[in-house]
Amino acid sequence: MKIAVLVKQVPDTETNLKVSGTAISEAGVKWIVSPFDEHALEESLRLRDKTSAEITAISLGPDRVQEALRTAYALGVDKAVQIKDDSYNVLDANYSAQVLAAYLKQLNPDLILAGHVAIDSQSSMVPAMIAQILGCANINNAVSIEVNGSDVKVKREIEGGTAEMSASGTVVVTAAKGLNDPRYPSLKGIMASKKKQLETVDVGSLGVSAPKIEIASLEPPPPRPPGRVIEAETPEDKAKELVRLLREEAKVI
Numbered sequence: 276m277k278i279a280v281l282v283k284q285v286p287d288t289e290t291n292l293k294v295s296g297t298a299i300s301e302a303g304v305k306w307i308v309s310p311f312d313e314h315a316l317e318e319s320l321r322l323r324d325k326t327s328a329e330i331t332a333i334s335l336g337p338d339r340v341q342e343a344l345r346t347a348y349a350l351g352v353d354k355a356v357q358i359k360d361d362s363y364n365v366l367d368a369n370y371s372a373q374v375l376a377a378y379l380k381q382l383n384p385d386l387i388l389a390g391h392v393a394i395d396s397q398s399s400m401v402p403a404m405i406a407q408i409l410g411c412a413n414i415n416n417a418v419s420i421e422v423n424g425s426d427v428k429v430k431r432e433i434e435g436g437t438a439e440m441s442a443s444g445t446v447v448v449t450a451a452k453g454l455n456d457p458r459y460p461s462l463k464g465i466m467a468s469k470k471k472q473l474e475t476v477d478v479g480s481l482g483v484s485a486p487k488i489e490i491a492s493l494e495p496p497p498p499r500p501p502g503r504v505i506e507a508e509t510p511e512d513k514a515k516e517l518v519r520l521l522r523e524e525a526k527v528i
Contacts, residue, residue, distance in 0.1 A: 276326050276327070276328040276329070276385045276386070276422070277328065277329050277331070277382065277383070277384040277385050277386075278319045278322060278323070278328045278329070278330045278331070278384060278385065278386045278387075278388060279330075279331050279333055279379060279382055279384040279386070279387045279388070280312070280315050280316050280319050280330060280331070280332045280333065280347070280352065280387075280388045280389070281312065281315070281333055281334075281375065281387065281388070281389040281390075281401070281402065281405075282308055282309075282312050282315075282316065282332045282333065282334045282340075282343050282344065282346075282347055283308070283309040283312055283334065283335075283343075283390070283393045283395075284306050284307070284308065284309070284334060284336060284339065284340045284342065284343040285306070285307060285308075285309045285393055285394050285395040286299075286304050286305065286306060286307075286395060287304075287305040287306070287307050288394060289305075290303075290304050290305050291303075292304070294493050294494055294495055296493070297490040297491070297492060297493050298490070298493060299493070301339075306339060306342060306343070307343075308343045308346050308347070309390050309393045309394055309395070310390070310394060311389075311390025311391045311392055311393070311394070311449075311450055311451075311452070312389065312390040312393075312450075313390075313457040314390060314450035314451070314452065314454045314455055314457055315388040315389050315390050315449070315450040316332065316347055316350055316352070316388075316457065317350075317454075317455045317456070317457040317458060318388060318417075318420055318450055318454055318455055319352070319388055320350065320351050320352075320458075321455065322386070322420065322422055325422070326422055328385075328386075329353050329354070330351075330352040330353050330354070331352065331353065331354040331355070331356060331382060331384070332344055332347035332348075332352045332354070332355045332356070333355075333356045333358065333375065333378065333379075334355075334356070334357055334358070335357075335358045335360060335363060335371055335374055335375060335478075336357075336358075336359075336360060336363040337359070337360070337361045337363060338357075338359070340357055341357055341473055344356075344357060344473055345468045345469065345471075345473075346460060346468070348464075348467070348468035348471045349460035349461070349464040349465045349467070349468040350458065350460050350464065351464060354474065355471070355473050355474065356378070356473070356474045356475075356476060357473055357474070357475045357476070358374060358375070358378055358476050358478055358481070359475050359476065359477055359478060360374065360478040362487075364487065364488060364490070365393075365395055365396050366396055366398075366488060366490070367487055367488040368396070368398050368400040368401050368404060369404065369485055369486075369488075370483070370485045370486070370487050370488070371401050372400070372401045372404035372405050372408060373408065373483045373485040374478055374481060374483050374485075375401065375405055376404075376405045376408040376409055377481040377482065377483050378476060378481060379405065379409060380409065383445075384445065385425065385444075385445060385446075386422065386427060386445070386446055386448065387402070387405065387406075387445065387446070387447045387448070388448055388449075388450060389401070389402040389447070389448075389449050389450070390449060390450055391415060391416055391417075391449040391450055391451050391452075392449075399415075399449075402415075402447050402449050403415070403447070405447055406447040409445060409447075411442075411444060411445040411446060411447060412427075412442035412444070412445075412446045412447065413446075413447045413448075413449075414427075414429045414431055414440050414442065414446065414447070414448050414449075415431060415448075415449045416431045416432040416433070416449065416451040417429045417430070417431050417448050417449065417450055417451055417454055418430050418431065418432055418437060418451050418453040418454050419454070420448060420454070425443050425444060426441060426442075426443050427441065427442050427443070427446045427448065428440075428441045429441070429442075429448055431451070432451050432453065503520075505517055505520070
């Protein structure tokens with residue numbers, strides 16, 4: 276059995292991001308594996324213990340993504356592949372999906388795991404688009420995964436509860452937070468990961484001709500306006516003033 280895990284490198288949530296032209300400034304940014312992808316990696320390792328699967332971690336982007344792949348190696352994956360693209364745009368979900376799907380066609384895995392959502396773009400689109408391109412099943416928000424031969428049974432989160440779904444053949448499954456508790460890489464694993472070979476695939480070799488998004492401008496959100504305190508003699512007068520402001524200034528009533 277072959278398992279492919281999509282690993283996305285994202286800025287740490289505590290990083291203070293600054294805009295530089297049409298992109299964020301990467302100076303001083305701490306990069307990490309997207310937290311939901313950690314659950315996908317953990318599940319691949321648990322499934323390997325049950326099925327003797329071979330795990331390939333895949334990351335798309337410039338050379339800095341090799342750090343995320345080293346983390347995957349430290350956790351215990353069998354192979355790590357960088358699809359090298361120095362022009363990678365985190366907001367271009369269609370292009371990312373087309374590139375990853377082109378490589379996955381060559382790899383031909385039985386199961387493709389990814390995080391439910393990346394904490395930078397928050398789009399949740401790429402895994403589903405990959406499934407569409409490959410013509411295979413897609414199951415999101417998994418909190419339990421069982422593999423029996425070519426059959427995959429998944430319990431997934433839905434509003435108000437869970438639902439069970441199953442599919443056969445190649446399946447794309449995205450990991451929810453409740454799927455597992457990701458392990459930390461051991462010191463031995465970290466040291467060993469430094470010596471392991473990373474496979475690099477140039478994006479041009481995949482023959483993808485999908486159109487790319489071009490960012491015209493990028494700017495931080497406007498600062499939140501300060502709050503206002505309504506001054507009045509009585510609670511009734513404050514209520515009247517609040518209603519007036521909502522009607523005349525905010526124009527929401």
